Amino acid sequence: MLRSLQKQVTTMSRNLSAKLDSIQADRYMETSAQLKVIRSQLRDLTSSVVSCQTEVTEVRKDVHMIRHEIDQLQSAKDEMEELRDCVERLEEEQRRRKARSIDQGLTLFLVSAIFSAVLGMFQFGYNTGVINAPQHIIEDFIKNVWRTRYGTTIQSSTLDFVWSVAVSIFAIGGMVGGFSGAYIANRFGRKGGLLLNDLVGIVGAGLMGLSHLSSSFEMLIIGRLVIGYNCGLSTSLVPMYVSEIAPVNLRGGVGIVNQLAVTIGLLLSQVLGLTQLLGTDDGWPLLLGLAVCPSALQLVLLPMCPESPRYLLITKQKEQEARKALRQLRHCNNIEDDVEEMKTEERAQQAEARFTMLQLVKSPALRSPLIIAIVMQLSQQLSGINAVFYYSTDIFVDAHLSAQGASYATMGVGVVMVLMTVVSILLIEREGRRTLHLWGLGGMFFFSVFITISFLVKQMISWVSYLAVICTFGFVVFFAVGPGSIPWMITAELFSQGPRPAAMSIAVLINWLCNFIVGIAFLPMKNLLEDYTFLPFSLLLAIFWGFTFKRVPETKGKTFEEIAALFRQAQSLPSGTEPILEEPGYGSVGNGSHAVVYDELPMIGARYIAPCKPAVSS
Secondary structure: OHHHHHHHHHHHHHHHHHHHHHHHHHHHHHHHHHHHHHHHHHHHHHHHHHHHHHHHHHHHHHHHHHHHHHHHHHHHHHHHHHHHHHHHHHHHHHHHHHHHHHHOOOOHHHHHHHHHHHHHHHHHHHHHHOOOOOHHHHHHHHHHHHHHHHOOOOOHHHHHHHHHHHHHHHHHHHHHHHHOHHHHHHHHOHHHHHHHHHHHHHHHHHHHHHOOOOOOHHHHHHHHHHHHHHHHHHHHHHHHHHHHHOOHHHHHHHHHHHHHHHHHHHHHHHHHOOOOOOOOOOOHHHHHHOOHHHHHHHHHHHHHOOOOHHHHHHHOOOHHHHHHHHHHHHOOOOOHHHHHHHHHHHHHOOOOOOOOHHHHHHOOOOHHHHHHHHHHHHHHHOOOHHHHHHHHHHHHHHOOOOHHHHHHHHHHHHHHHHHHHHHHHHHHHHHOHHHHHHHHHHHHHHHHHHHHHHHHHOOOOOOHHHHHHHHHHHHHHHHHHOOOOHHHHHHHHOOOOOOHHHHHHHHHHHHHHHHHHHHHHHHHHHHHHHHHOOHHHHHHHHHHHHHHHHHOOOOOOOOHHHHHHHHHHHHHOOOOOEEEEOOOOOOOOEEOOEEEEEOOOOOOOEEEEEEOOOOOOO
């Protein structure tokens, strides 16, 4: 029984072991599968850890680069702060300089220098009008000389030709004088050129005054040619000299003194040409010979005046002489602000050599101011003022004035020009050059239209002739306010020291050429258009007004370098931007769709408005 029990126990033990073995095999297989899954997961986890480590390394590199860039930005910020402080100091210095310039008034020495210089413009005005009053007397002189010399009576066509030559050769001499202005100004200086020109004026006046005594109308013609050269050179040198010696705040008013001298000379020639004074057979040689007085007086006074400080410092590199000249003109020893302003212009012009007229015409950078200067001269000579002077006596006769009364009324036109030129001196620094020129052109256009209307209806309505008189005076008033004076002054302001002499020569040449063309073409045009003679001038005035409105900048209160900087910027501006000159500032200020951007120029304060993209938030 025990054996049986042992067998049963053995059998049960064997069965139990078999079951245990089967259970362990299943568990092993299950565990192995689980281990495989775990190993696979571990491999994936290890790969993920490696990838994370790589990303962490890259992030660390990025963080390092960001920190480096932050350090650079901080360094740039510090530099910008230093630059801001520097610019603020420069702006404060410039504001102080301008404030000091505003405080500078007219000194006695400056007034004497201006008076001495503008005698050349007085000469121009006097010789422009002196030949008109004694026309018939001089024609009789030519007839007598011809009869004495050739024993025959001169033909009317020949007489007209000789007289036309005597009148028009003045403009030809003026063109040659204006053409040579750049060379004379650079070679001998502004003051030196004027002194040499005085000798030319004395010779020309002497030839005209002695022509009657010598019984030679050829001497009269040569004298007109020589005095024309003298006047042409004066119209180039005088505005240049006057604008360079005047303080910034007085440059506008001082510049108009040129035109004031011209109008006074013109008026004096009309007064002295009256038959009650020198407009006689015996008086006309003295009338023409008196042109020696302005040149002789200038020859005496000008040596006591200094040369242009800008010419001495910038062109001749004579700083000590420039300082001496400034002390005389400003009547004080504190002239460092003026010297620094001229040195600033000098630094800006170091890369800008002296310009010949051909180089100036070919220069793209200076093309815009040159075009403006030329059109400004055209707006003066092609405005119709010569036509008004030609018509004035006829207009006054039509208004039922006597012949003598019409002559006095014509002189009244000259008086009005003088008075309104004085008024424009008072307005120029308050209203500005561009504004006065626009007012002048607009007023002339308005009155020229009414003059044409009065010509057309004066036969039907008698009182319209009085309207023509009013329009004539109104036309002259607005000419004196704008086109009479602004072109001479603004041409000298538009250019820096280097190209200024060449620009003045070209402008003067254009002015005299137009003067000559108007003198030659006016009578044929008058015969062709009759009562519509003023219509072409009205059209031209409208064109000049539009050009001035669109293209001519305001130069009031700006230094020469600031004005030159305006045009230098304009060459590099993108299409659609508009260059402007404003008071100095710093940085860029957004205003809607535009930002004010400062150009990197030697003179702080020039800036332009350029379109910018709106900010995009991240």
